[in-house]
Amino acid sequence: MSQSENFPRSGARGRRAVAGAAVLAGALTLAAVAAGAPAGGHEMAHPNAVANVSATGAHVPFPAKLPPLRQGSLVKVHLVLKDIEVEIAPGVKYLAWGFAGGAPGPVIHVRQGQKVQLTLTNNGMIPHSVDFHAARIAPNVAFKDVDPGKSITYTFTAGDAGVFMYHCGTKPVLAHIANGMYGAIVVEPSQPLPKADREYVLVSSEWYLNGDGTKEPATLSMAKARAVQPDWVTWNGYAGQYVKAPLTADPGDIVRFWVVDAGPSLDTAFHIVGTILNRAWVNADMSQYQRNVQTVLVPAGGGAVFDVKIDEPGLYPFVSHSFASVDLGLVGLLNVGNVGGTMSH
Numbered sequence: 001m002s003q004s005e006n007f008p009r010s011g012a013r014g015r016r017a018v019a020g021a022a023v024l025a026g027a028l029t030l031a032a033v034a035a036g037a038p039a040g041g042h043e044m045a046h047p048n049a050v051a052n053v054s055a056t057g058a059h060v061p062f063p064a065k066l067p068p069l070r071q072g073s074l075v076k077v078h079l080v081l082k083d084i085e086v087e088i089a090p091g092v093k094y095l096a097w098g099f100a101g102g103a104p105g106p107v108i109h110v111r112q113g114q115k116v117q118l119t120l121t122n123n124g125m126i127p128h129s130v131d132f133h134a135a136r137i138a139p140n141v142a143f144k145d146v147d148p149g150k151s152i153t154y155t156f157t158a159g160d161a162g163v164f165m166y167h168c169g170t171k172p173v174l175a176h177i178a179n180g181m182y183g184a185i186v187v188e189p190s191q192p193l194p195k196a197d198r199e200y201v202l203v204s205s206e207w208y209l210n211g212d213g214t215k216e217p218a219t220l221s222m223a224k225a226r227a228v229q230p231d232w233v234t235w236n237g238y239a240g241q242y243v244k245a246p247l248t249a250d251p252g253d254i255v256r257f258w259v260v261d262a263g264p265s266l267d268t269a270f271h272i273v274g275t276i277l278n279r280a281w282v283n284a285d286m287s288q289y290q291r292n293v294q295t296v297l298v299p300a301g302g303g304a305v306f307d308v309k310i311d312e313p314g315l316y317p318f319v320s321h322s323f324a325s326v327d328l329g330l331v332g333l334l335n336v337g338n339v340g341g342t343m344s345h
């Protein structure tokens with residue numbers, strides 16, 4: 001079933017989306033949409049109002065590349081929460097709650113043993129909080145609600161290596177995560193991992209919309225969220241963004257994926273089409289890895305790390321092999337060797 005059957009759309013985008021449904025429906029559909037007509041009236045009328053849309057109306061992909069390690073024994077992180085409008089799929093707008101101006105929030109990259117001093121400033125309209133899965137800390141103290149206009153600061157030691165979710169923990173948590181309040185923190189092991197040539201961070205999540213989000217931005221449908229009936233499922237907050245702008249590698253590179261499933265409710269069955277995962281640090285237990293596995297579960301609220309070495313140039317989709325999620329947007333491409341075309345060609 002295509003997106004359009006759930007959410008009728010007007011104009012060329014909708015027709016192209018219908019035409020694109022096939023094997024790897026999400027990839028094909030979204031590639032077709034991405035290559036389609038220029039953005040419509042809504043985007044052009046408000047080019048600067050949408051957090052991840054440029055002045056020319058183009059979607060700006062979330063940077064998947066792992067940012068540099070933060071230096072120093074104490075890493076200060078300041079998240080300023082704002083109510084924002086984001087694009088979550090081509091032509092689809094959503095009123096989100098964003099840690100630091102986006103959904104997901106920024107990727108934080110530290111080394112095991114560093115201290116993290118976290119400050120959350122709530123510039124939103126209602127109370128929020130921030131729960132770091134990388135922390136061993138009393139949640140009733142550190143993760144408590146922060147009223148609008150207020151801040152909270154707490155410090156924890158990143159003592160456990162892995163890749164961890166952070167998220168708002170304010171009730172109902174389902175609503176706060178579904179509204180975009182999540183992100184990833186990468187804690188590199190103190191003992192270095194095998195060398196990687198490229199490193200990417202992927203956060204999967206679902207979006208539950210009260211409308212199609214094309215004429216006016218959608219907001220949360222709590223009924224759909226409770227029923228786990230998402231309209232979109234995304235890598236890094238936007239359906240199919242790495243189909244349009246693939247991640248890249250050279251043949252023979254070791255490519256490392258740090259993956260978090262933010263949910264709020266669906267798991268991710270991580271799989272890369274056309275290859276086998278050379279190393280899989282399952283559940284982000286960095287003390288051991290499995291070798292040469294096809295698909296690994298990343299549960300909602302969990303993480304995992306994958307190394308893959310691809311020798312043959314080509315376009316390799318990374319998906320949840322739970323294919324309803326692919327059809328709703330959870331697909332990206334790794335372009336190995338700078339080959340041309342897309343999966344739709």
Ligand SMILES: [Cu+2]
Nearest residue numbers: 128168170176
């Ligand atoms: Cu919140």
